[in-house]
Amino acid sequence: MAEQEKEMSFLDHVEELRWHLIRSTLAIFLFGIIAFVMKGFIFNTILFAPKDANFITYRFFCKVSQFFGTDGLCIDDIPFTFQSLAMAEQFSVHIWTSITVGFILAFPYLIYEVWKFISPGLHKTERKGAKSFIIISSFLFFLGVLFGYYVVTPLSVNFLGNYSVSDAVERNIKIGSYISLVRSSLLASGLIFELPIVIFFLSKMGLVTPSFLKKYRKHALVLVLVLSAIITPPDIISQIIVAIPILILYEVSIYISRVVEKRELKKSKKNA
Known part of the structure; x- marks a missing residue:
């Protein structure tokens, strides 16, 4: 079976990919239909929740603030309202x-399809890791999505919703702008949390080594801070909160790269 897959022509691979x-x-379409039908729950219960001052994240930060004897992180209101300025805007949103x-709900199946496509090029022993690959990749992605929803989104909504250059400006936010912020926060965080998986495959291909990752750790720190500044409001606290898990993922990636390197050295010694 493996030999037949290796003998596939370029067009066969293209057809397989198709x-x-x-x-x-x-899969995305089917889950999308479910989400489309559950409009009320998706928007009112999930997406609009970070607009509420009683959202769990705001209450948590308030309790942390009060623990240190201050109310600096407590909020009473996020003073903006939603509006729709185009006929098709709400339908488009x-x-x-x-x-x-x-896409988010179908992610485990998407990862399964990715594995099915790349598995013919792997060794028999490596193919046995399919279940682990799908479970770990899905777990990291969903963990990233949750981080984006409970951390990145509230920080962004609170900061941008309260920011004002003048009292003469009314805070009427286009619904498309708000949803775009939430959507980008969830997807960006979900994909960023896939870093260990990316490093694993780059290490397997010999493109990344643990020594390389250690050598450029300081550069990675700067890159992480820049990335945190992009996906969060421009305040130090938000950037630090977002940067911490990304730095942890980077350290985990170094460990993963080290494990892969040791395994590859053992294989090369056995084949020698």
């Missing part, structure tokens, strides 16, 4: 939100 993409698209939710 069917993987078709199945992945169908509904469609793209459904697609995004469909």
Whole structure:
């Protein structure tokens, strides 16, 4: 079976990839339909929740602030209202939100399709790790999405919702702008948390080594701070809160790269 897969022509690989993409698209579409039907729950209960001053994240930061004897992190209100300025804006937001939710929910299956496509090029022993690959990748992605929802999004909404250059400016936010911020926060965080998986495959291909990652740790720190500044409001506390888990993921990636390097050295010694 493996020999037949190796003998596949370029066009056969393209055809195989096409069917993987078709199945992945169908999975996103099916979950998207479910999200589209559950409009009230998706918007009112989930997406608009960070707009409420009683959101769990705000209450947590308030308790932390009070623990240190101050109310600096407590908020009473996020003073802006939603508005729709175009005829098709709400429908467009509904469609793209459904697609995004469909992508998030279908992620484990998408990872499965990715594995099915790359597995023919792996050794028999490596193919046995399919279940672990899917579980770990999905776990990291969902963990990142939760981090984006409970940390990145509230920090961004609170900061940007309260920011004002003048009292003469009314805070009427386009619904598309708000949803775009939430959507980008969730997806960006989810994909960033896939860093250990990316490092694993780069290490397998010999493109990254633990010594390389250690050597450029300081550069990575600067890059992480810049990345944190991009996906969070421009205040130090928010950037530090977001940077910490990313730095932890980087250290985990160094450990993973070290393990992969040791395994590859053992294989090369056995084959020698």
